[in-house]
Amino acid sequence: MPEAARQALADAVGAGGLLTDPADCWPYGYDNSRRQCLPQAVAFVTDAEQVAAVVRVCNAHRIPLTARGLGTGTTGATVPEPGGVVVSFERMSRILAIDPANRLAVVEPGVVNDDLQRAAAEHGFFWPPDPTSAAVCTIGGNLAYNAAGPKAVKYGTPRENTLGLEAVTGTGERLRTGVMTSKGVVGYDLTRLIIGSEGTLALVTRATLKLTPLPEAKRTLRATYRDIHSAAAAVAAIMAQPITPCALEFMDAAAIDMVRRFSDLGVPDGTGALLMIEVDGPADCVDAAAEDVGAAARNDGLIELAVAADKDEIAALWRTRKALSPALRHVAPKKINEDVVVPVARIATFIDGLEHLSREHAITIVNFGHAGNGNIHVNLLVNPDDPDEMARAAVCLSAVFDLVVELGGTLSGEHGVGLEKRDFVDRELDPVAMDLMRAIKRQFDPNGILNPGKGLPPA
Amino acid sequence: MPEAARQALADAVGAGGLLTDPADCWPYGYDNSRRQCLPQAVAFVTDAEQVAAVVRVCNAHRIPLTARGLGTGTTGATVPEPGGVVVSFERMSRILAIDPANRLAVVEPGVVNDDLQRAAAEHGFFWPPDPTSAAVCTIGGNLAYNAAGPKAVKYGTPRENTLGLEAVTGTGERLRTGVMTSKGVVGYDLTRLIIGSEGTLALVTRATLKLTPLPEAKRTLRATYRDIHSAAAAVAAIMAQPITPCALEFMDAAAIDMVRRFSDLGVPDGTGALLMIEVDGPADCVDAAAEDVGAAARNDGLIELAVAADKDEIAALWRTRKALSPALRHVAPKKINEDVVVPVARIATFIDGLEHLSREHAITIVNFGHAGNGNIHVNLLVNPDDPDEMARAAVCLSAVFDLVVELGGTLSGEHGVGLEKRDFVDRELDPVAMDLMRAIKRQFDPNGILNPGKGLPPA
Known part of the structure; x- marks a missing residue:
């Protein structure tokens, strides 16, 4: 980096x-993809004017900025x-307003969810978006990826839960978008x-x-099924x-087997698929809602429908689901974790296809996710030290993406594209x-x- | 129009x-703004390829297309x-799919809501968007304006209720956007x-x-209040x-007075503001929901809270609200009808400000609308044959827009900008x-x- 640029950045963000x-x-050059690249500098911004100043310096010197x-x-x-x-937003983490009558919050991007x-x-x-990483992820990141979580099935993603933004463009100009109200159609x-653009259009x-x-x-139910077809029909x-x-x-089934190795699941023998179902609402309505949803969940393949009676039982039911990610980390040196989406009515076809691909390529595939959105986390378990397995996994993954597109789905529901899926998105997107x-x-x-280089493949 | 263009258009859309x-x-040159302009030609498209062909002809000959x-x-x-x-979409009105398990419908733009x-x-x-004109407006128009209606307060606008589009750009290229699923963050x-862009970016x-x-x-309640402050506090x-x-x-109050002239409202004397409130949900929950909402609606200014017991009573309660638009047409030769939005907590301040402007400019202003969104239909009643009144109304309207922006609101909640508000949007939008x-x-x-010329003022 030219000394003039370094000095201008230091001037922009101040001492320290x-x-x-x-x-x-080094610690600012990675994310949870386990990719890593050393930045030349890390700038800790504390207000929008600093963000604009940093962008202007980088723009003047053509320095890529993430x-x-x-x-x-x-x-x-x-x-x-x-x-x-x-540009690190960790020092820009103030909650500026919580306004109940107007049903809004105003936050800086570094606020933890x-x-x-x-x-x-x-x-x-x-605020409905509830990624599994809510304890350690920021609102700015949630907006960058349009990240959601289990509640999206009822309450939507950041795009449905954001009214307006302030942001800085790639030339360092500040702009204001949207409204303070739940309606607005001007412009x-x-x-x-900007939401979902992964920091490629503007910095929020x-x-x-x-x-x-x-x-x-809230009421929590756990339904176990003989096979994925019964569970998918219930969904x-x-x-x-x-x-x-x-x-x-x-x-x-593979996900259930995985967790079984590490904890007592308490699921009946012969369980081939499992649903966790929650309903919420007024206190005097949730029991009836649970009954209605439970009735829809019943079919010939249902083994057991358990309703949690209290907080401990809710925690016990969720334990299975939450044990999964850590279990996966233990089982395989690496998981290739994709968060594809297929139309809800095609989940069973998709899982069948994944089983077929798993056998064909000799790659263990474990699936779980947000069934109500058709958002399936497909995990290919691989050993990075086995080049043959890694090569098979690459071919298998490519076939998984083809299957998703063939079924009318999308390559990502909430993780985004970044570098990992960038070279696959032209299979889905219209040219x-x-x-x-x-x-x-x-x-x-x-x-x-x-x-640069994120989200869309080079032209 | 050059004969070559006319012939190419005829070739594009076929005989008839x-x-x-x-x-x-002539009948295709107006809308409900009562503006009118004679088009050179009207093309009735029946499929996307025809739309693309028509756009290509217009693009080649630089003919504006609406x-x-x-x-x-x-x-x-x-x-x-x-x-x-x-380009008329009235012959492109097929419902192509209703898919309950995937919770989606696929429609052509000419389908009536x-x-x-x-x-x-x-x-x-x-489909939640429910403009008052639902019986005679099209989905394509709903998408063009992001038009909503009363249900938006709970269920959102077209932007929250549309998964994907097919469209044609200004160069006649066809494209596909979005997904078939309730999540998707690729691209x-x-x-x-495109939604809300009023046909200026692409034709859906x-x-x-x-x-x-x-x-x-569903349960329907009508709450009458002594004054707007009490009603706004209830909202x-x-x-x-x-x-x-x-x-x-x-x-x-002005809206209630207006309706009173034409029908028996059945509202108590001294009513200065009125709320219509509906709650919906499972049959065994709506009574409790109505009670909760009713409790929130009670304050010192409440005169009467009426709950409709049956369909007839619901119809009777809504009659007041629905009598309003026709009444306005009777009372004044012209209404300047704006659908501004202010933050819900500022409704009372806004109505106070409108009363002040009404007196200051000697213009009758009647207000009603979707209070839950802060979306207020502000109607300036004027006589177009009275140039002095029209001049005062123009000054008053400008002041109304300034007040909206000052209160953190937006100039349009669901009607859009078009020509009517085009020259005011720079007061709201960031440059x-x-x-x-x-x-x-x-x-x-x-x-x-x-x-051309719609939505945004010339640079």
């Missing part, structure tokens, strides 16, 4: 705001380019365009989020009746749409300094 | 698909440019960018819509508690955002043939 020693910068929350993403979208600068939830809960509200929808410096009232009560039946669950999670996306990118970031 | 006689074209559903818009957005061509609702209802579903969100040729299960039951209290109503409509919108427009429509 810039790291340039490689040893200091925004970073707390690095929990799984696709490499926060891994910097070689020679790039990381759980911290917002706690602040909103004091007023009887929550084009730049808010949702402030977000106005739509809050939802906390439900009074379709549940989604075709009036009560929308606030979580509808599933695990396939005219992709050209327009690249053209839009050039309007926001004419010199291509904002997180 | 093109009108060029001014007498035939899409048209059934002309119910109120902002002039479907009024063609002088010398322009109207009510027809979709009926088809979805057979499967136990509905930038072109779906929401097919939409995949997210369906919602029909609630089992804020209702929105700050857990039950979200599926309609939360309001009328101010950098507006430049980006214009730049995006150029990527979709480099020659500026798609509905």
Whole structure:
């Protein structure tokens, strides 16, 4: 980096705001994809004007710039380019307002998801996006990936739960998008365009989020099935009746077997698939809602339908589901974790196809995820030290993506594209749409300094 | 129009698909703004390839092109440019799929909103956007304006209820955006960018819509208040508690007086404001929900809280609200009807400000609308034959918009911008955002043939 650029960055963020020693910068060069790249500098911004100043310096010197929350993403979208600068939002983490009557919160991007939830809960509200990493991921990251979680089936993703943004373009210009209200149709929808763009269009410096009232009560059910077909039929039946669950999670046989190795699941023998179902609402309604959803969950393949009676039982039921990710880390040296989506009615066909691909390529595949959205986390378990297995896995993964597209699905429901899926997205995206996306990118970031190489393959 | 262009258009849409006689074209040159402009030709498209062919002809000859559903818009957005061509979607009105397990419908843009609702209802579903004009407006128009209605307070607008689109750009290229599923984060969100763009970016040729299960039951309440402050306080209290109503409509004193002249309202004497409140949900829950919402609606200014006991009483309660638009047409030769939005907690301040402006400019202002969204229909009643009054109204309207922006609101919640508000949107929109919108427009429509002059003021 030219000394003038380093000095200008230091001037932009003030004393103590810039790291340039490689040893200091190293921890800011990775994310949960386990990819890593050393940035030339890390700039800790504390307000929007600093963000704009940093971007202007990088733009003037054509230095690639990658925004970073707390690095929990799984696709490499926060891994910097070689020679790039990381803008860390960890010191820009204030909750600026919680406004119950207007059902909104105003936050800086570095706010941790759980911290917002706690602040909103004091007023009887929550922000629906609830990634598994909520305790350690930031709102800025949630917006960058349009990250969601189990509650999305009822309450939507960040795109449905964000009213407006403040952001900085690739030329360092500050802009304001959207509204403070739950309706607004003046101008084009730049808010949702920026959400999910993985820091390639603009850096969010402030977000106005739509809050939802906390439900009074919740009921948790666990349904076990003989096979995936019965479970998938139950999912379709549940989604075709009036009560929308606030979580509808599933695990396939391989996932159940995996957890069994590490903990007492308490699921009946012969379980080939499992659903976790939650309903929420007014206290005097959730029992009836649980009954209705339970009725839809019943079919010939149901083995057992368990309703949690109290908090301990809820925790016990969720233990199975939550034991899964750690179990996977123990079982295989590496998991290739994809979060594809297929239409709900095609989940069974998809899982059948995955079993076929697993046998064909001799790769263990474990599946779980947000069944109500058709959002399936497909995990290929592999040993990176076995080049033959890694080669088979690559071919298998490619076939998985083809199957998803063939079934009318999408390659990512909530993890985003980043580097991991970048070279596959042209299988899904329309070529005219992709050209327009690249053209839009050039309007926001004419010199291509904002997180280059992420999200879309080179033209 | 050059003969070559006319012939190419006729070739594109086939025999019987093109009108060029001014007498035939005249009825396709207006919308509900009462603006009118004679198009040179009207092309009736029947499939996406025809749409693309028509756009290519217009692009080659630089002929402005305006899409048209059934002309119910109120902002002039479907009024063609002088010398322009109207593309009518009235013959492209097939419902292609209703898919309950995947909770989606696939429709052509000319489908009438009510027809979709009926088809979805057979499967136990509905599409939430419900403009007052649902019986005569098209889905394509709903998407063009992001038009909503009373249900938006609980169920959202088209942007929250559309999964994907097929569309044609200003160069006649066909593209596909979005997904078939309720989650998807691959590529930038072109779906929401096109929604609300009033036919200036692309012409929608097919939409995949997210369906919602029909609630089992509904309860309707009418609350009358001594003054707008009490009613506004009730709205804020209702929105700050857990039950979200599926309609939360309001009328101010002037609106109530207006209706009184034409029908027996049955509202108590001294009523200064009125709320219509609906809750929906499972049959065994709606009474409790109505009680909770009713409790939030109670305050010192409440005069009467009436709960409808049956269908007739529901109809009677809604009669007041529905009598309003026709009454306004009777009372004044012209109403300047704006659908501004302010944060819910600022409704009372806003109505106070309107009363002040009404007195200051000697213009009658009648207000009603979707209070739960802060979406207030502000009606300035004027006589177009009185130039002095029209001049005062123009000054007053400008002050209304300034007040909206000052209160953190937006100039339009669901009607859109079109021609009517075009020259005011720079008061609300950020200048950098507006430049980006214009730049995006150029990527979709480099020659500026798609509905030129609508939505954004000239640079």
